[in-house]
Amino acid sequence: MTDTALTPSAAPMAPVLRQRQWLATLRTALGFTRTRVGLLIFVVMVLIALLGPLFAPHSPTEFVGAPNSSSTGLFGTDTLGRDVFSRFLYGGRSVLGLAAAATAFGVALGVAIGLAAAYAGGVADEVLMRIADVFLAFPQIVLALLVVTAFGPKLWLIILTVAISHSPRVARVMRGAALQVVERDFVRAAEAVGEKRSRILFAELLPNVTSPLLVETGLRLTYSIGLMAGISFLGLGLQPPHADWGLMINENRLDVTVQPWAVLLPVLAIALLTVGTNLVTDGVARASIGVDRS
Numbered sequence: 001m002t003d004t005a006l007t008p009s010a011a012p013m014a015p016v017l018r019q020r021q022w023l024a025t026l027r028t029a030l031g032f033t034r035t036r037v038g039l040l041i042f043v044v045m046v047l048i049a050l051l052g053p054l055f056a057p058h059s060p061t062e063f064v065g066a067p068n069s070s071s072t073g074l075f076g077t078d079t080l081g082r083d084v085f086s087r088f089l090y091g092g093r094s095v096l097g098l099a100a101a102a103t104a105f106g107v108a109l110g111v112a113i114g115l116a117a118a119y120a121g122g123v124a125d126e127v128l129m130r131i132a133d134v135f136l137a138f139p140q141i142v143l144a145l146l147v148v149t150a151f152g153p154k155l156w157l158i159i160l161t162v163a164i165s166h167s168p169r170v171a172r173v174m175r176g177a178a179l180q181v182v183e184r185d186f187v188r189a190a191e192a193v194g195e196k197r198s199r200i201l202f203a204e205l206l207p208n209v210t211s212p213l214l215v216e217t218g219l220r221l222t223y224s225i226g227l228m229a230g231i232s233f234l235g236l237g238l239q240p241p242h243a244d245w246g247l248m249i250n251e252n253r254l255d256v257t258v259q260p261w262a263v264l265l266p267v268l269a270i271a272l273l274t275v276g277t278n279l280v281t282d283g284v285a286r287a288s289i290g291v292d293r294s
Helices: 011-030 033-057 084-120 122-136 138-150 157-177 184-192 197-233 247-254 261-289
Strands: none
Touching: 011 197, 011 261, 033 084, 033 261, 084 122, 084 157, 084 184, 084 197, 084 247, 084 261, 122 157, 138 157, 138 197, 157 197, 184 197, 197 247, 197 261, 247 261
């Protein structure tokens, strides 16, 4: 946004200009082949996760044949004799749902911290960033495993832990982006007319850092998917007999040479979901910095 937004005639146009910038970034991103491919992959995997249970031929806990049988059902049975395809169709909701919830909470918390630090400056900025540095010193998976091991595999706790592990990284990015905006004249004008601090943060600063926010949200979602699947694989997420892609890998890993589909299907699904998210994120990042289409 330019400083012309300070004039009375231009001020009402500020939200429109911000919206146009945000939409322009998305339109530019959709011009990239990688973004369109990534969006297609992502949408297909999300539809499988959300609508899969409607098309599952069996219940995910139903025993339909002999263990590790390749002659029963489309992809055979797992190590306990349950239909692999049915468990696969049911297993995506938990991974995607937990990852989306953790990403949403983590990004919201990180945005609030980052914008507050950039706007406050001085001692408050230093304190908030040093606290963030402490959390950044812990690998996300280690922090998640430590908390879940100590307090048990509670879903709300897993979401909260992963969200908290995301927030310092988001805060760092948002602070860096907001520092370029806090000294703009339109922010000073909002202060001069007595706008509340919360309104300045979320109505003046936030709309001007949407491009890095979109990129960071995509990255956090990618990491959340991997973390949630990893926690389930280690047996600290959803517990048997629930269907979950990470849990499916854990349950059937010892019999992968006998019945590979019970492991390959969830592995491929997690990989495709991650790749699709990364491609979309990369497209948005390229659009926000004006890279030529490719």
